[in-house]
Amino acid sequence: MNNVKVGEYLAALRKYYKITQDELAERLSVTRQAISKWENGATIPDIELLMKLSELYGVSINDILNADTASIKYQKEIVFPDKRKTPKKVTVIGCGRWGTFIAWYLNKIGHKVSLYGRETSAKMQRLLETRTNEYLRLNDSIELITTLQGLDATEYIIISIPSQQLQEIVNELNACKIENKTIVLCMKGIEISTGRRLSQIVSDGLDNNNSVAVWLGPGHVEEFYRGVPNCMVIDSTKEIVKDMLIRDFSSDLIRFYFGTDLIGNEIGAAAKNVIGIAAGMLEGLDLSSLKGALMSRGTSEIAKLIVAMGGKASTVYGLCHLGDYEATLFSEHSHNLSYGKAIALQSKYYELAEGYYTVKALHNLSKAYGVEMPICEVVYRILYENANPTEMLQKLFSRSLRNEFI
Numbered sequence: 001m002n003n004v005k006v007g008e009y010l011a012a013l014r015k016y017y018k019i020t021q022d023e024l025a026e027r028l029s030v031t032r033q034a035i036s037k038w039e040n041g042a043t044i045p046d047i048e049l050l051m052k053l054s055e056l057y058g059v060s061i062n063d064i065l066n067a068d069t070a071s072i073k074y075q076k077e078i079v080f081p082d083k084r085k086t087p088k089k090v091t092v093i094g095c096g097r098w099g100t101f102i103a104w105y106l107n108k109i110g111h112k113v114s115l116y117g118r119e120t121s122a123k124m125q126r127l128l129e130t131r132t133n134e135y136l137r138l139n140d141s142i143e144l145i146t147t148l149q150g151l152d153a154t155e156y157i158i159i160s161i162p163s164q165q166l167q168e169i170v171n172e173l174n175a176c177k178i179e180n181k182t183i184v185l186c187m188k189g190i191e192i193s194t195g196r197r198l199s200q201i202v203s204d205g206l207d208n209n210n211s212v213a214v215w216l217g218p219g220h221v222e223e224f225y226r227g228v229p230n231c232m233v234i235d236s237t238k239e240i241v242k243d244m245l246i247r248d249f250s251s252d253l254i255r256f257y258f259g260t261d262l263i264g265n266e267i268g269a270a271a272k273n274v275i276g277i278a279a280g281m282l283e284g285l286d287l288s289s290l291k292g293a294l295m296s297r298g299t300s301e302i303a304k305l306i307v308a309m310g311g312k313a314s315t316v317y318g319l320c321h322l323g324d325y326e327a328t329l330f331s332e333h334s335h336n337l338s339y340g341k342a343i344a345l346q347s348k349y350y351e352l353a354e355g356y357y358t359v360k361a362l363h364n365l366s367k368a369y370g371v372e373m374p375i376c377e378v379v380y381r382i383l384y385e386n387a388n389p390t391e392m393l394q395k396l397f398s399r400s401l402r403n404e405f406i
Contacts, residue, residue, distance in 0.1 A: 001065055004041035009067035011039040013057055028052055055239035058211075087111050088248055089153050091145075093169060094160035094187075095124045096352075100133055101221040102158055102186055107142050109251045114154070119146040136225045148176055156182050156245075158215070159202075163189025163270075164357055166198055170205035179209050182241055184234075186215040188269040189354050190361035195368065197266040211241045214262065215249075216269040217319040218326065220333040224253060233319045235259025235266075257319060264306045264315025271302045271376070272321045273336045273355030274362060276328035278379050280340020281389050294375065295325055301373045305362070308369040343382065344389050356383060 014024055021035045028049060037043045050061045088111050092103045095117030103115040117124030131138045159169060185198050202212045217232030234245045234256050246256045259265045275298040282290050299322055303313040328334050339353035363380040366373040378396050381387040
């Protein structure tokens with residue numbers, strides 16, 4: 001390892017991104033003199049600082065130590081907190097409830113937005129004819145498209161579709177040979193056939209020069225559209241990507257937080273829809289007073305799965321899961337709550353409830369990782385094995401007694 005070469009590499013990275021030594025020092029909580037010593041080759045950063053630099057620039061520690069300055073030109077843009085937000089070209093894939101809201105929202109805060117839907121989609125046809133759906137009206141400046149060709153100018157591709165259809169869309173994007181794009185998944189779920197998280201599907205299916213992030217958390221389109229603010233989370237394996245998205249997408253309507261556990265956020269966000277179905281079943285059986293117990297025990301079993309899969313237990317208490325309980329377990333706008341209630345009342349429900357698909361994936365994951373998930377298992381048996389909701393609830397409460405925090 002050559003200290004001088006490492007210093008030259010770090011200096012070249014900083015200058016490539018037009019970052020001053022003072023800005024970098026503030027970001028890393030070090031002195032400007034420390035930055036100068038690194039770049040002069042007098043010292044190199046310790047392992048903790050190398051990890052911070054790795055996250056910040058989206059490069060590996062080995063890249064830094066190997067000091068290949070020729071590779072820097074392939075790096076993506078970095079946005080620091082004090083940099084001015086500039087309009088971006090965004091393509092939103094999905095013309096359902098959330099897809100149309102995202103297009104409306106990003107256009108509202110100043111971005112140039114295209115909204116994609118299949119030409120055969122009744123929802124897309126309504127938008128093409130009236131620019132409205134049952135939730136909102138789209139501004140005339142939003143381009144409505146029915147083909148995914150011509151994405152070269154797009155900087156962000158946001159996908160909001162049913163989770164089990166994601167692989168199909170990824171295949172279409174791959175056929176378009178997209179490169180150096182940031183893919184943002186504003187959707188929740190787990191692929192049933194493989195158990196993959198949604199970000200894994202995108203990473204597996206597209207060139208690795210594209211970046212992947214997730215946009216998760218509480219809120220309903222109906223409330224956002226009438227100006228009710230909320231908090232959400234953006235997560236990615238790349239710190240720079242989180243920086244860019246949060247700076248570009250934040251507004252008075254949505255405050256974004258930096259996610260720190262992609263596994264936990266994705267699993268937690270998907271699983272809360274299953275807990276939402278269970279809450280609906282309790283409502284249908286006139287047992288709403290048990291929602292408190294459902295929330296407590298639900299977070300417990302989801303946390304165990306997150307840990308088994310390599311995430312952090314604490315993430316379950318953040319915006320992706322517990323923070324989304326009000327919107328999912330109590331709101332009249334919650335599809336999963338309404339679906340669970342319809343199941344208990346043996347009535348029909350026609351809207352998409354992602355928890356229906358997620359619980360099957362969780363059933364498979366619980367067995368694969370050896371994690372006991374009694375609430376999810378009860379919901380699975382009711383939905384997929386036609387078990388009686390009342391009888392299954394009684395069995396759930398007749399389980400052997402144990403300490404609360406086991």
